[in-house]
Amino acid sequence: MIKVLFICLGNICRSPMAEFTLKHIVTQRGIAHQFEIASAATSTEEIWNGIGNPIYPPARKELEKHGIPYDENKRAVQLKKADYDYYDYLIGMDAMNIRDMERITGHRGGKISMLLSYTGSNAGISDPWYSGNFDETYRDVVKGCTAFLEFLHKEGKL
Numbered sequence: 001m002i003k004v005l006f007i008c009l010g011n012i013c014r015s016p017m018a019e020f021t022l023k024h025i026v027t028q029r030g031i032a033h034q035f036e037i038a039s040a041a042t043s044t045e046e047i048w049n050g051i052g053n054p055i056y057p058p059a060r061k062e063l064e065k066h067g068i069p070y071d072e073n074k075r076a077v078q079l080k081k082a083d084y085d086y087y088d089y090l091i092g093m094d095a096m097n098i099r100d101m102e103r104i105t106g107h108r109g110g111k112i113s114m115l116l117s118y119t120g121s122n123a124g125i126s127d128p129w130y131s132g133n134f135d136e137t138y139r140d141v142v143k144g145c146t147a148f149l150e151f152l153h154k155e156g157k158l
């Protein structure tokens with residue numbers, strides 16, 4: 001089982017988009033049984049009294065536009081230190097996520113990476129919460145997820 005945790009600031013836009021996009025791709029390829037995929041936030045911005053917000057409606061719309069199913073019951077949860085031991089890949093969206101992931105988990109490098117790094121880029125995925133550009137986020141997420149699967153294949157993990 002390859003355990004993947006996607007991470008962004010709020011866990012209502014980019015990381016759930018990556019979670020459900022990768023779930024969809026591996027389902028289509030018939031390899032979903034080889035994966036456990038989830039997502040989490042670095043912040044508590046979208047978590048109130050311990051209850052996380054659902055996926056942001058424009059992010060849902062973007063997934064729907066591309067025929068990607070998502071879980072209506074997904075709620076924002078915060079990354080915790082123990083997640084580092086449980087997951088094999090902790091994949092952040094931008095450089096700020098990476099710094100926060102390092103602070104929360106107490107680890108640097110190792111299982112921690114940035115999604116677009118699998119495409120050979122050191123760019124972050126811009127936050128649609130601020131940019132409003134969910135289409136651009138979706139395209140970057142697909143590029144990153146596809147490249148991540150290629151990476152796993154090259155590593156002999158698939």
Ligand code: 4NP
Nearest residue numbers: 008009010011012013014129
């Ligand atoms: P995300 O976007 O990190 O892609 O989920 C954000 C959503 C909410 C906030 C920040 C970023 N916020 O500050 O509430």
